[in-house]
Amino acid sequence: MNALRDSLGRNLRQYGIVAALIIIVLLFQSMTGGRLLDPNNLAALVMQNAYVMILAIGMVAVIVAGHIDLSVGSVVAFIGGLTAIAMNQWGWPVPLAILMALIIGALVGMWQGFWVAYVGIPAFIVTLAGMLIFRGLAIVLVGQTVAPLPSTFNQIGGGSLPNFLGFAGNSDVLTIVIGLIAIAGLAFSQVRARRSLVAHGLSVEAFGLFVAKLAVMAVLIGVVAFWLSLSRGGTPVILVIVGALVLIFTFVLNRTRFGRHVYAVGGNRNAAILSGVNTKRTDFQIFINMGLLAAVAAIATTARAGAGVAAAGQNFELDAIAACFIGGTAVQGGVGKISGAMIGALIMGVLNMGLSILAVDSAWQQTIKGLVLLAAVAIDIVSKRRAALG
């Protein structure tokens, strides 16, 4: 019982945000008469919000380390434009263009990381400058739009996985298979982690609770997979990319030395220095990381639009930052999870879609999203203060 309370207490914020997502989903589901969770809308939800999720993955590390990146929206436009030009005007094959995009992303990250880490300019200023620089460069390069782009490239943003396993009833079998693989992978990794804890003689949560949590997650994945399989195309390509990125970067942040250095730097920079952490290199790497993910977001955005657009990526940085904060990343740094940021991104996405289905004016949509951001952070801060008093 104590263990349950402990585990609940420690993860209350995480559960709270999941509960908020579920409440918002149910609310819109009833208000839109069930249209929100229509299979096709579910697929669209993923495609429309992939860029927020991709950027938020990098932004979590940036904010945890005590920085901020305001430039990612402009970087998306810049790299997206360059990639489009490479394919449309220079005739580069798609894989080469993608490779170039990633390299440019890393270079942009190095550029900003250099000023932050080695010159010591606050990231707010460096990336504010970057926001202007890369937006300007995007407009210089692209003009307004560069189109058309190869259809294989466009598939990345708007397409679905090919349906080579056929249909069972109305369901795309491949999507079901992916769902089952995800469930098996989840169960395997959870059981393995638990075994390792037991093997080392460390305390674990009660077996019943463990199984119950696992079952809930499995059912959730199963339902989403089944629902997606009913959509027009099955699994969106971008969902696979986002899923892979989430897994990789969760691993990087939780289980690698680099990830631990990110949290150490954000939690107490001076203590990290005296612990032998090369904080400058860590800062530099964090921005390279962000640059790479901005490049991925640029590919996704450009592919979905089917064109390089100079005005692409407007306010993307704010969406990504908001997703992190709604998902429990601490404004002061040191605390934050990718899973939280993903839920934060989904909350924003569901709000967008639900309000759009309800035909709410876009000005009001912005207002509502602003209030949700404010409420999420307010709840976070108030609950923390209460915890400190207790």
Add this chain to the structure above:
Amino acid sequence: MVEQTDDLILQMRDIGKEFPGVKALQHVSLDVRRGEVHAICGENGAGKSTLMKVLSGVYPHGSYTGDILYNGKVVEFKGIRDSEAAGIVIIHQELALVPRLSLAENIFLGNEQGPKGLVNWHKTRAEAARLLQRVGLNDNPDLTPLDIGVGKQQLVEIAKALSKNVDLLILDEPTAALNDEDSAHLLDLIREFRRQGMTAIIISHKLNEIEAISDRVTIIRDGQTIETLDFHASNDSGGEAVTEDRIIRGMVGRPLDNRFPERQPRIGHEALRLEDWTVHHPIDTERVIVDHANIAVRKGEIVGLAGLMGAGRTEMAMSLFGRSYGSNISGRVYKNGQEITIRNVGDAIRNGIAYTTEDRKALGLNLIQTIRTNISASALGKVSNWLGVVRPGAEEVIAEKYRQDFRIKAPSVESVTGKLSGGNQQKVVLSKWVNTDPDVLILDEPTRGIDIGAKYEIYSIMNQLADQGKAIIVISSELPELIGTCDRIYTVNEGHITGEVPRERATQEELMRYMTMNPTRTQHHHNDTPQITVPAQASAQATTEGNLR
């Protein structure tokens, strides 16, 4: 205990205060006579600060039980403004000056001088200057706290309190951050105020200061009043004299026969030697902070560095530890007889040198992270593979081992370090550095601000490490601690090593004599027993110190 005829300025009767799940105060009573200096003693977490927050209205009336009588009348403060209006002013342990505002602005912050929301700058400056003079400061009120030292900042705090027409001044650990000279000045000032009729409550860990200045002392343990002792009544009725040991017995609830664990030193070969170590100030690069220091420490040996605050001990240690302090660092470092080069903290760790900081909250720990991540922070290589991937379970095992070995009191290694007591935080810091497998450990103020019980445990850990053959350097401002734990003590003054005292000869008077010795009289060779005439000021300090103990 208190006679009826006493003129009591303050009576706190049967005070109780609960937080969710914790009874912070239960049936606490406190009587303060008009015009006395009344000390409150107790271990960390005993409830001293909570009691003062109740008194000053930080916890408003209604959130606690019991009565507060001030000047004989029941008072119900709703906030600090109420208590200040009544003449009760509290000066908190953490200095609350705004660094970039002038002293005058700081003194009248929230109490601006002038009509109707405007500021009369002439009046502000003139009044500030007058108040500064009263606390013995002749500094220009246009300076900022950044321009003056910590000692003077504490005096500015007091000037700020005086501006509020204070009758009862509460000082929470007023000398915690001060060096001996500034502390002595502050205590003199409190004596002067007492002569002028002011009443003061002083909370302090420094029992020698309490003994020196207080009329009476109330001891609090586990949220309850234990007793009130009168320093002046000690001779009457054959009562026991109020001594430091007597106070400690009240604080810990049992006689503490031995404050330091026994140890039989087994000293081996030289582990580390510093030659001609010279360090300059990081910004003011002309200024010499450490001047041609020579020290050595052997395996299994505990060596102390004694010195007044600002003598250069921490600077010496941090400059050695991967050049974490200073500029233009020169000199040679020998490890096991071999000269080594240390350019950064990573080099220091690889060369088997560990340093635990004097400021564990700001520099030692990541307070929002768990015990586990803090312990592995400096030795992630031990628990990760060549790709930098941390092996699952490896950290937990190591952290759990230290939690048990060092008796870190926490529900699990997943507890957040910010919520631990000072003693347990210090144990986490020690674990973190022992986990780097060092040969030489430099412990900077290892027991600062922690309980007497926890101190004993820290000393035991130090002894264990020395018995394992590790060389240990201890920096401490508490001379009894150095005398009680070290095999040999170097004294430092103005960046020079001014003396080297073996355990047998180490007394507080002896150490104090070297610590205040004019360094230009001693040559860079520390081994010659200095035959010097102690400067007048230094000898005066040494005598004071001798009397205090």
